[in-house]
Amino acid sequence: MNITNTQTDNVGKLIAVEGLDGSGKSTQIYLVKRWLEMQGIKVFFTEWNSSELVKSVTRKGKKKQLLTPTTFSLIHCTDFADRYERQIWPLLRAGYIVLADRYKYTAFARDTVRGCSPAWVTNLYGFAKEPDITFFFKVPLKTALDRILSGRPQLKYFEAGMDLGLSADPYESFRIFQARILQQYAALEQKYHFHVINATRSVEEQQREVREIIGARLDLPSFKRRNVS
Amino acid sequence: MSKRFFGEGMPGINLSDLRGKLIVIEGADGSGRSTQIDLLKDWLERRGHATINVGLNRSNLVGRQLQRAKDGNILSPTTRSLFYAADFADQLENAIIPALRAGFLVLADRYIYTLMARDIVRGADRAWVESLYGIAIVPDAVFYLRVLPRVLVERNFEKKVQLDYWEAGMDIGLSRDMLTSFFKYQKLIQTEFQLMQQRYGFEVINGNRSPRVIAQELQSRIESLLEDILQHDRQDETAVPLPSLSSITQENIAAHA
Numbered sequence: 001m002n003i004t005n006t007q008t009d010n011v012g013k014l015i016a017v018e019g020l021d022g023s024g025k026s027t028q029i030y031l032v033k034r035w036l037e038m039q040g041i042k043v044f045f046t047e048w049n050s051s052e053l054v055k056s057v058t059r060k061g062k063k064k065q066l067l068t069p070t071t072f073s074l075i076h077c078t079d080f081a082d083r084y085e086r087q088i089w090p091l092l093r094a095g096y097i098v099l100a101d102r103y104k105y106t107a108f109a110r111d112t113v114r115g116c117s118p119a120w121v122t123n124l125y126g127f128a129k130e131p132d133i134t135f136f137f138k139v140p141l142k143t144a145l146d147r148i149l150s151g152r153p154q155l156k157y158f159e160a161g162m163d164l165g166l167s168a169d170p171y172e173s174f175r176i177f178q179a180r181i182l183q184q185y186a187a188l189e190q191k192y193h194f195h196v197i198n199a200t201r202s203v204e205e206q207q208r209e210v211r212e213i214i215g216a217r218l219d220l221p222s223f224k225r226r227n228v229s
Numbered sequence: 230m231s232k233r234f235f236g237e238g239m240p241g242i243n244l245s246d247l248r249g250k251l252i253v254i255e256g257a258d259g260s261g262r263s264t265q266i267d268l269l270k271d272w273l274e275r276r277g278h279a280t281i282n283v284g285l286n287r288s289n290l291v292g293r294q295l296q297r298a299k300d301g302n303i304l305s306p307t308t309r310s311l312f313y314a315a316d317f318a319d320q321l322e323n324a325i326i327p328a329l330r331a332g333f334l335v336l337a338d339r340y341i342y343t344l345m346a347r348d349i350v351r352g353a354d355r356a357w358v359e360s361l362y363g364i365a366i367v368p369d370a371v372f373y374l375r376v377l378p379r380v381l382v383e384r385n386f387e388k389k390v391q392l393d394y395w396e397a398g399m400d401i402g403l404s405r406d407m408l409t410s411f412f413k414y415q416k417l418i419q420t421e422f423q424l425m426q427q428r429y430g431f432e433v434i435n436g437n438r439s440p441r442v443i444a445q446e447l448q449s450r451i452e453s454l455l456e457d458i459l460q461h462d463r464q465d466e467t468a469v470p471l472p473s474l475s476s477i478t479q480e481n482i483a484a485h486a
Contacts, residue, residue: 066290068322070239070364074315075291078308085305115240123360127307 012092013218014129016103018185019137020178021159022147023199024206028137029101031207032214036097041223044091048102051082069114072158076107077124084128092129097223104128105192109184113177114164133217135210136194141179143200149174232329235341236363239318242326244366249329250454251366253340253431255422256374257415258396259384260436261443265374266336268444269451273334278455281328284338288319310348314361317344321365329366341365342373342429346421350414351401369454371431372447373422378415380437382408 015032017025029045036043049055067075088098104125111121149171157163160170161177189196195213197206214220232244232251252269256262266282273280286296291312304312328335341362348358376384385392394400397407398414426433434446 066319066323068239068241068318070318070322071290071315074311074318078311078315081308081311082305085308117237117240120237120360120363123357124311126354126357 012094012096012098013133013223014088014092014098014100014131015214016100016105016131016134017137018102018105018134018194019199020139020141020144020182020185022144023137023139024147024203025135025137025199026101027203028135028197028206028210029099031203032210033099035211036099036220036223039220040225041220042094042096042225043099043223044087044096045099045101046083046088048100048106049076049079051079051086055079067158067163069111069116069163072114072163073107073111073116073121073124076111080104080107080125081127089129095223097218100131103131103134105134105185105188105194108188109181112184113161113180130192133214134192134194135213136185136189136196137199137206138196139199141182145175145178233367234363235365235367236360239322239364242322247326247329247366248332249335250370250458251325251329251335251337251368252451252454253337253342253368253371254374255339255342255371255431256436257376257381257418258393259381259388260374260376261384261440262338262374264440265443265447266338268440269336269447272444272448273336273451276455279331279333280336281324281333282336282338283320283324283328285313285320285343286316288316288323290319291316306348306351306353309351310353310358310361313344313348317341317362318364325366337368340368340371342371342422342425342431346418346425349421350398350417370451371429372450373426373431373433374436374443375419375422375433376436378412378419381415382411 015029017029019025033043033045088100091098107125108118108121112118152171155170155174160174161180162170162173164173164177166176167173188194197209199206232247234244254262254266254269270280270282325335325337345358345362349355382392385396392407392411396414397411398417399407399410401414403413404410425431432450434443436443
């Protein structure tokens, strides 16, 4: 939509993290948030799939398994648009650093695996700006699977990709689903200039690299809160 | 004639399975849409056609949430567009397509044209909206009941004593005065429909006339579609085997699951 293109006062910065479940990206973005906050920087954190308005719809749809690939995609995009128009975009214009735990690339990967046309999905999210930095936390499939599945968690229906009919066993379904998502991510990596972080290393090492990159790309002091006292 | 999608379409649909016909009636509130659909349904059923009515905002998926959000007027423009698109997609997949597959005549009380016009009038990017609704099936016939805004106002006042907030476009801020806003908004919508008429080639029906005259015109135009079905049947008579009993039972089970 045209809302993003007609505004010129986009002075904030958007940093997104992407990666498989179990890649450690949420830990890393949390540490970035703490780091920025403690420097007195205006920072806002937002998560995929978290808007109140459509949570009730997805809950309902998931329970009844009413969702098809198309409606699944549209509901998640609605959720994202709600957060984008209500929070992300206004905050960027107000000069915030916005940290997104998963961004539109998550939808590109998942919806495409579910059979939606890539061109359609790309257009669907056309209203959302490209991040200033996208970190991709890369781990071998097996590492990610081990991290998630070692505790034998209760996998949710859509999380495990059960709607694709890949396997009757949720754990097997999850494995195949994640493998396909990883393939899609690989295709997006170059096209959208992901900054790939080797996520097999220690938390500290990764965080040091992430902070270095952010520090080099953004003029952090300019995002500090003004002292009003 | 086989069905096609407007754009990219959606996964999991085999278009050649869709034997029914999709007939769309478009028009503003008060244009006589629902009256005409009722008349058409009677007429078609009398002639032995299985017929089903579908409309907007009726999906199980988001219908209620959408109404709530609408009441509170709390949606931003893109979110609102997408909410409506999700509702439409749900109707398409769970009502329209199964009916077409079963060989029904589907009478749609509004379709993507109204949704697109509303979005575009509210500032949405045309190409974005068109791609969004590229999931939709191209109808076999679209009739747009065009009614003078002055007549619409009269009919709305008669029916509901007041104008509808959304049909008056009050959310866009065209005027604080509801009647002024209504005229401005309907003009914008009609202009958009004119553009779409050229683009998608649907039939414009003069909706200022009496319901009976309009019904006759619609019937004569739909007649040719029906001939198409009968002709198709004659061609296929020997080619199409009757479904086996087991597949019928499975369908029934799926329908009741």
